[in-house]
Amino acid sequence: MEKYWDIFVNSYSGYWNYLKYEFSDLNHWNNYFYGLIIISLVVWALEIFFPWRKNQSIFRKDFWLDTFYMFFNFFLLNLIVFIALSNTVSTLFNDALNAIGISIGSLQLFDSTDLPKWLGLLIFFLVSDFVQWNTHRLLHRVPWLWNFHKVHHSVKEMGFAAHLRYHWMEPVVYKSLLYIPLALVANYSSQDVAIVYFISIAVGHLNHANLGWDYGPLKYVFNNPKMHIWHHAKALPKGVSYGVNYGLTLSLWDYIFKTDYVPHSGRDIELGFKDDDKFPKDFVSQELYPLSKK
Numbered sequence: 700m701e702k703y704w705d706i707f708v709n710s711y712s713g714y715w716n717y718l719k720y721e722f723s724d725l726n727h728w729n730n731y732f733y734g735l736i737i738i739s740l741v742v743w744a745l746e747i748f749f750p751w752r753k754n755q756s757i758f759r760k761d762f763w764l765d766t767f768y769m770f771f772n773f774f775l776l777n778l779i780v781f782i783a784l785s786n787t788v789s790t791l792f793n794d795a796l797n798a799i800g801i802s803i804g805s806l807q808l809f810d811s812t813d814l815p816k817w818l819g820l821l822i823f824f825l826v827s828d829f830v831q832w833n834t835h836r837l838l839h840r841v842p843w844l845w846n847f848h849k850v851h852h853s854v855k856e857m858g859f860a861a862h863l864r865y866h867w868m869e870p871v872v873y874k875s876l877l878y879i880p881l882a883l884v885a886n887y888s889s890q891d892v893a894i895v896y897f898i899s900i901a902v903g904h905l906n907h908a909n910l911g912w913d914y915g916p917l918k919y920v921f922n923n924p925k926m927h928i929w930h931h932a933k934a935l936p937k938g939v940s941y942g943v944n945y946g947l948t949l950s951l952w953d954y955i956f957k958t959d960y961v962p963h964s965g966r967d968i969e970l971g972f973k974d975d976d977k978f979p980k981d982f983v984s985q986e987l988y989p990l991s992k993k
Contacts, residue, residue, distance in 0.1 A: 734897055735773055742859040742904040751911035751924065751966055755856055759909070765860035767982060772863050772870070823881070824895045824948075830880050832945050832952040834873050839941040844872065846989040852931060853978050853985065855970050857924075859904040866986060902948045911966060919954055922946040926953075928965040933972060936960055 747757055756762075814822075838848040847866040854861040905912070906927040913925040922944075930944040943960035946953050953959040972978075979985045 731893070731896075732774065734893075735769070735900065738897070738901050738904055739769070739859060742901070742908050745905075746859060746909045749911075750909050752856075752909055755858075755909055759856040759858045761854065761856070761864075762858060762860065764982060765854070765858065765864045768865070769860045769863040771982075772865060772867070820895060823892075824898075826880055827877060827895070828899075828947060828949050829952060830877050831873055831947050832949070834876050835945040835947065836941070836958075838869070838872070839945070843989070843992075846992045847872075849972060849975075849978060849988070850985050852970075852972050853975055854907075854931060855975075857907050857909060857928060857931065857970065859908045862900075862903040862907040866989065868989070899948050911964075913961075918950060920949060920951050922948060922950045925965065926950055926959070926961050928968065928970075929960050929962075931970045932965065933969045933975070936962075 838844045847868045850866040851861075851864055851869070854864060902921060906922050906924055908924055910924045913923045914921055918926060926944050926946070930942060935941075936943065939960070943958055944950070944953055945958055950959065979988055
């Protein structure tokens with residue numbers, strides 16, 4: 700137990716030192732803190748100059764709440780919960796496998812270092828996005844997970860920062876289900892992962908932005924604002940019980956598995972979910988909401 704306690708404690712101190720490094724050092728290109736700020740400012744500028752809903756305020760409904768969520772979930776959540784928890788659990792999992800004579804490395808389907816970097820990263824990205832697409836479907840289909848996911852769907856006016864409005868439990872679910880699939884195919888440096896991560900953040904911001912884009916023929920590959928707005932529609936299509944357009948970065952999976960739905964321009968549709976008028980409006984109450992539900 701002392702071993703796991705040391706991992707838990709060292710994870711906190713290590714991540715705190717990492718945060719201080721991110722804030723103070725501008726010389727490394729994969730700086731997540733300033734990378735998030737730059738991507739956010741660029742997409743916000745696109746919203747301002749090319750608004751789809753022209754009557755929507757620049758500082759839309761819940762703009763500052765979503766901005767707080769964005770920085771809390773991207774940085775502070777890792778410090779408070781996720782880094783220490785994930786490091787400890789992954790060590791416990793690896794130790795359990797080792798106890799029965801299995802190492803996570805022996806389960807790898809291939810050695811990523813044997814592949815051209817672009818191909819390895821493409822496989823890493825496709826596996827990651829497909830697992831997250833399936834996880835997103837679970838968040839809608841499993842009632843107790845849906846109570847956590849309601850935080851994200853409580854957005855009533857879409858904007859780039861709505862991308863990172865989510866309950867802290869969501870990344871725990873996503874990362875837990877991603878751990879083994881990525882361990883089977885991935886062995887990449889932090890710089891390599893940063894490339895994929897920044898692409899995902901940029902596309903996610905654009906999906907939630909006040910932009911009327913669908914990228915033409917590329918809409919069948921990449922998720923886009925005109926498609927994702929229907930994922931947030933309050934009224935579900937007839938015969939659909941849980942949701943549509945589950946894609947995170949890629950729309951490809953929705954078209955393959957027939958969960959796509961873009962009947963017409965969704966510019967002015969109502970967003971939310973049934974009885975969302977009773978859903979809490981402030982950060983603390985939204986975080987506590989799932990605890991009040993069976």
